[in-house]
Amino acid sequence: MSPVHDGPAGVHCRLDELLAARSMSLTELSKRVGVSIVNLSVLKNDRARAIRFSTLVAICDALDCEIGDLLVRDHA
Template sequence: MVELRGVHCRLTELLAEREMTVTQLSEIVGVSVVNLSVLKNDRAKAIRFSTLVAICHALGCEIGDLLVLR
């Protein structure tokens, strides 16, 4: 039997490493601050691939750097 685990978004850590704010990221990727905050606080139930790609491009990271299983 497979144990279900949650997905953790490392947005807080990645933003801090880049000295970037959620507001700045929002302006770059065209996603609202509210939606980025939902993702950042691990409350998102789903995310569009286009949004995921835009965030990764803006942060210069891979998807696996942003989302991890816990």
């Protein structure tokens, strides 16, 4: 039986890195995509259990990236 994890086991969100590369703040991203800073912070800190496809698309549009750039497998 696999262990129980607090977050989505094996998935890492690279939001911090993508924001830094674009010199964009979490506040600015929040305004652009219409998602609260709190919810973006949950995603950014790998604590999200789910995310809507429409939110993924909005974040990727705002950051000019692909979903695979934002969410990656965490093999650690």
